[in-house]
Amino acid sequence: MRVLIAAFAHTSHFHGLVPLAGALRAAGHDVRVASQPGFVDSITGAGLTAVPVGEDHRLLEAMQQKGAEIQRYSANIDLSHPEVFDWDYVFNLFDLSVPYFYSVINDESFVRELVGYARQWQPDLVLWEPYTFAGAIAARACGAAHARLMGASDLNAYFRRAFLERLRERPAGQRPDPLRDWLAGAAEQYGVAYDEELVVGQWTVDMLPERFRLDLSLPTVPVRYVPYNGRTVVPDWLKTAATRRRVCLTTGSTGTSFTADPAVFHRYLQVLAQIDAEIVVTTDAAALREVGPLPKNVRAVGFAPLDVLLESCSAVIHHGGFGTWSTALYHGVPQVMVPHVWDTLLRAQQTAAEGAGLYLREGAVSAEGLRDSVARVLAEPSFLNQARRLRDEARAESSPQDVVPVLEELTGRHRDVRTAASTAQVPVA
Template sequence: MRVLIATQAEKTHFLGMVPLAWALRTAGHEVRVASQPALAEVIASTGLTAVPVGRDHMFHHLLRSAKSLGLDEDPGFDMAEERGEVLTYEHLTRGVGQFVTWWWKVVNEPMLDDLVGFCRTWRPDLVVWEPTTFAGAVAAQACGAAHARQMWGADLFGRMRGLHLRLMAGREPAERRDPLREWLAAAAGRFGGEFAEELTCGQATVDHLPGSIRLDTGLPLLPMRYVPYNGRAVVPAWLREPPSRPRVCVTLGGSAPERLDGRGLGAQDMLDSMAGLDVEVVATLPARERAKLARVPDNARIVEFAPLHALLPTCTAVAHHGGAGTYATAMLYGVPQLIVPQLVTAQYLFDERTLGERLAEQGAGAVLTGDVTAERVSAALARLLTGGEAGQQARRLRAEMLAMPDVHAVVAELEKAVSSRRGRSVYGP
């Protein structure tokens, strides 16, 4: 069968899709990856076939413009919000409207027409799209393909969609407003289609989070064991030697330092907080962040990059901002986590807090929010490193992840879905 991977030009979102894409490819299927031109070289570097569509989006330019205009003090709509008294119909409708206007339209509209055009020419049997690339669902409908969403983090999208539908059901029809439906109906209508609820969350959702952590959305689900992928990597010589004392990884994530405002707690405070602990600290910091350091503690090693799937198995703990890739990789290797959402920016809140809280509930880590200081970081990390409970629970989550269906089993399920849809073998003409 022909499979199209659709993603807006966000590197970290795409990298999480690479293992499934390659599993489909090695199963004998034709696979192409469609995104805006800015991501074409990244796609090609993974060995997959890139199809540049449309023009590059301006989302990160908008974020920088908001900062320069002093508009970034307002955190905006928080998709991780869970308090019922806050999540009123009015609040949720206004928040979804903001996301549609300032996020989802911005990253999708520049690629939508060209993506549909390519799909109608190439005729994929299946489209797999990451959760902000609604253009993938619209294009699948326009060419008659099956489609599935592949998550990179907590499914706040599906949870909020379900809540919004329930709140709307309690209103009079004339009072109901659904910004996401309005936009997707107009987008599908451009190509002769119409709104269907599956345009919002796919016909199925591929999710790599274990059941203990995963959000319950009630959506059709394809659980898949996580496969770490950071792109091309070389294991440095120092990493081949076992550490002489507990090793703690500190990482700011793959894209956060570049994309965000840098007004969070920061690498310097994190390193200072660990200077008095009997640990070896390995901090992965881009050159720009390393240049900001005024001092490096004696127990710290600073490197620009180390493949997390090689580094984390040697670690006793990891401290990070809650990035989805770091989070899942640490879980897969049974490493306790200290999550500090404000590590890289004062306003960086998407699913970091949710992921951190759910991990803490399982006893496999800790999350620090509110007024985060170096002293709080040091105390929290010391608790993770002593007693053994966090390590035990982290290993339990690792076992739960290892028991999930592997990527090849998910390929088989996708093949079945496509075969049943078109009534013949996926390997047929």
């Protein structure tokens, strides 16, 4: 079958999709990945066929304009207190996300060219990154089956459900729905009628282990997370076994408050270096050294392939991002997290509840508190034992290769052959 993967240009979101794309290709299916033109090298670097569509998105500009306001509704999300997600909260979340995020990465040119390509190529299945709603529109426009590829906790569906519940409680005539209005307008240009399937797909392929998934009663195909870091070369210092315990500190693409200022970060490293371990920091090494010399047991590297690095580590300190968290889980490494944005606090709470790590609230963490948390994780065997238990559970999930027959069966069930045939010659609006 033909499989079209639609993903907006974002490295960490794309990396999680690569192993399944590779499994589909290995099974003999024709796989192509559609994204903005500036992302072509990342796609082809993964050994996949790229389809550049639309113009490069301008998400960074949008975030500079409204990022701080959006974070009011997308940071420090604590699902243990659902009462805070009232009408004002969920409405503002979508009212800001639509113009400054969703419609930016799914702009008119991206949707138009993706639909045009889908109608011409006629995929059987469209798999789309969960913010790339253009993939759902394109699938419906050409009659393909379609599903989300979820590489995070499904707060998208969680908050959509909360929004619709609050919306039904509103007085008649006072029921605005920013997501529906935008998505319906984008879809109707191509003869696609709006329904909630455009938001959550016909089903979801979920890389999160079952224990950590939100109970949303959506059709789900679980698949094991397999680490992929892009083009990877093992550096010389990782070719030999470590001579002492190793702790990785990585800030990911979002970072945390204490890593933003090199001088502040330098002080944190001075305190962390009091631990009897090698501290490997994946950050701008030159900026840190401009502040002053680093302790002898701190190794600052600009980049290290996380999959290779973490298998040698006794603990990892990070911001809670899905890729870092999942790779640590995959290797059974205890985690110390400083979460902040979107679903990072949820995963930190879940990991701590399972006894496989600790977390500290972003903005209220001291260098000494971080040091003590890492020292505790290293000293108490229960953290390693629990991390290995979760590792074994995660690796028992269906592999990407195992999932391919399931996707074949679902595609046959959901693909609208009549729509595909009728739209094959329809010009793009």
